[in-house]
Amino acid sequence: MLQHYGPQLINLLASLMLLLAFAMLAQRRIMSLINLFAAQGFTLFLSTALVAWLTDQSHLYGSALLTLVLKVIALPWILHRLIRRLNVKWDVETLINIPSTMLIGIVLVILAFNLALPIALLAGTLTKGTLGIALACVLLSFLMMITRSKAVPQVIGFLSMENGLFFAATAAAYGMPMVIEFGIALDVLVGMVILGIFFFRIRERFDSLDTRHLEKLKEH
Amino acid sequence: MPLEMLLLLASPLAGGLVLALTGHWRWAAEANAAFSALTFAAAVALVTRVVAEGPFEALQRQFFVDPLNVFLVALTAFVGMTTALFSRPYMRVERQHGRVSDGGMRLYHSMYQLFTFTMLLVLTTNNLGIMWVAMEAATLTTVLLVALYRSHASLEAAWKYFILCGVGIAQALLGTILVYFAAEKILGAGPDALLWTQLDTVKGQLDPAVLSIAFVFLLVGYGTKVGLVPLHNWLPDAHAEGPTPVSAVLSGLLLNVALYALIRFKVITDGALERPFASNLMMGFGLLSVAVAALFLSRQRDIKRMFAYSSVEHMGLITFAFGLGGPVASFAGLLHMTMHSLTKSAIFFAVGHATQKAGTQIMAEIRGLIRLSPTIGWGLTLGTVAILGLPPFGVFASEFLILTQAIARAPWAAPILLVSLGISFAAILGKVQPMVFGEPQLSLLSKSRLPYRPALLPVFAHLLLVLMFGLYMPPYLANWYRQAALLIG
């Protein structure tokens, strides 16, 4: 039963990832943004575990577990703590209004789907269809980073880009080798810790986490 | 794993940990220099081994050494050591001036060693995935270094650096995933499918469509770290706002290492595509970087920013040379990589002391260095003369080779290169000349001496080496470069 519906379920989860990526793009409140990020991580965990089960790729279980621990538990927890400690404003401010951002998002999705089609044709994996969605998630997170003016949403965009990349690896080639996934996860975690330190310094200096304060260095 | 290699990687890693745990500022600088010297000794031993025995792989093929990376390893370890020597008095002066706290000093020394470790890991690993991980780690270790002063500008520069390089490096990961996807078809799944030596043997069978898309992502990703226009935005800020030793290693080493990663992928991509797609892209981006950087040079007011733009220009030139390809152009590219790395770090050493003397980084306010401190003044003058490509320095030899190759094989590009080099020549010389030979402000003359004696040995050691390469290249070195150039193709 699950064997039969497995690939379809993966497609469903992939669509859910895309939906969550859009929800993050449209989100105005920082707490919901973190929760959405955790939800995206959880979807990624589910789909990776499902792929692992369907294809008997035992190393993917490791990758799924890594996602669960890092993206669903650790990072959202750190982010929540940071928000509480920093006591930042609750709103996400955008540089472009949200409907326009979403429109650009749709264009990016079409672009990603087109880009992924020739690659997906070569892939023999049962997840090949989802490669386009993975690419779209990467591009949407990219868009989120560009269009947000506060530091925390930018960082969440960065982390969610990592989600998209993990998903791309699973979709195209059943995941990267375990050593490398561990390395990437370690980098992300260390990066998050460094960013945490960084947030405090930015705030101590500017009393705000608005990165528009960080636009003084320009060409004269 | 051979002992030299183990030592090469273990020394900076251990150094980073030891200095993080116990690095009191009074002796951390000495320890830092000692660890760097140990690393350099290991690198020298590694070089002699490779010269004697040829390329080899280690630890189940996860590490490998060939003429191309061993030359960069030696260069990295050498500049790492001299910069550690330079930073000893420099950082102490900064501490004295109250710009860095004691904790900051500890962070600096520890991160410096870890940064060296990540660069050496990028250079020696055979696994393209590990290469990515190490490259990202190199960004992470330097972000806090750039923000060391905690000033408005340095925080901004570090934030920009983190976000731009983070996004860029994420694109590179996507490219790496795509390469793995193509490789896994031929080599089978598992960590071995990302080994460069394996990929190199089967590059003809890799799918060209996937590889070309992958290379675009990789070029954007690693190109951001190389500082190629239009992805160079972080570079001048990070160079200008971080401590000067960090600027020196960023310019002299990190950019090289990022370019090295790009070259490895270029070899595979060109092999898979059987047409010079990757090469052409690199030529285009290189040329753009040279031209744009030259235009920006004349508009700079901050001395470190100006030399950062000069780094963009030279990295563009090197990228162009590798894009052009062929034994001579690749040879010239490698030579220029070495020359630029040595010269630019020497310049940053001199600039560091000069700005400490003058108390500012604004060029218009620095005047008459030759009278304030003849050695610093001469160091800066000679460094500038060298980086501008005047004979008899080595930069002249490499730039000359690149230009003749461009004229012979890409005549359309030669005028752009010549004009850009001319513009940057005028811009840099016009700004440095009054700084050194102008009339000093009286207030500066009466200022007391720096509390610690500046370390000028690294400056002149570098310049002497550059001079030597310009006048005479030892045959074994030339031979070594030739072999490395053959690998690049």
Place this chain on the structure above:
Amino acid sequence: MISLSGVVAQFTELVLAVLLAPLLTGWVNQCRAWLQNKSAPPLLQPYRMLAKLFQKEVVLAHNASPLFRAAPYLIFGCLCTAAAIVPTLGTDLPLNAAADAIALVGLLALARLFTALAGMDVGTAFGSLGARREMLVGFLAEPALLMVLFTASLISNSTSLATIAETLAHKEFVIHPSLAFAGIAFTMVSLAENARIPVDNPATHLELTMIHEAMVLEYSGRHLAMIEWAVSLKLFVYSCIGLVLFLPFGIAGGGDWLGLVLALPALLAKLAAGGALLALIEMLSAKMRIFRAPEFLGTAFLLAVLAVLVHVLLER
């Protein structure tokens, strides 16, 4: 070819829709009251109100045109036709030839047009304001609804509602991720089109926020009864479209008498669940400013477009 079962199914469907529509409205109101811990009005309250309104005298503005008097019947007629072409019990209907997704959207648009015209007819400020807002909402909701229907059409390769229901209900079960997107988009569109929270509040007469109520302020007596009934019918039609697209199970095929009999309790159960869900959504969301409505509906449209894109990528 018209079969007996088809004629019976068609007739039952239409009668059921007309008769059950106020009941659904009553059910939603009751659920909402429960959720808000209020004492609920009786389930049959909408029928009592209709009966009361039918007995009352009609008061017309002296400058009302014939259109004003005809509009309630026209609106009711449009929605009856719409209710007839949405398959609720069986898929083998005599009106199948006309039961096209685009025709359905057209019928709904026609009903809206008459409502808006009637709202402006008397020339009061509120009527015009309501009409303008209604047209704004409709202008944005219609493309989204069309895209949702197109997604279903792409899956079943037909714009005929009966074929869509047939494909989704009786072919082998396949997970369609695109329908997840379409479902969310459809829910958003239905909320807007049926004047529910968060776009409009059916229970308010606060002039700054109301949309639908503003247009029908001038109506009284049996005219108002027709319009209220039509409003209930619209909610019923939208619920049924939702059920056809996203929960088509239980709809009988051609000539399946037993299926037809079993389809009725299935339909009632699904409608009850749908109504409760609507009440829940309304309770959980806050009414938003009217100027946010375009953004809300734009999001619905984008989701519907995404549904089409996802279908193209994953399901072909």
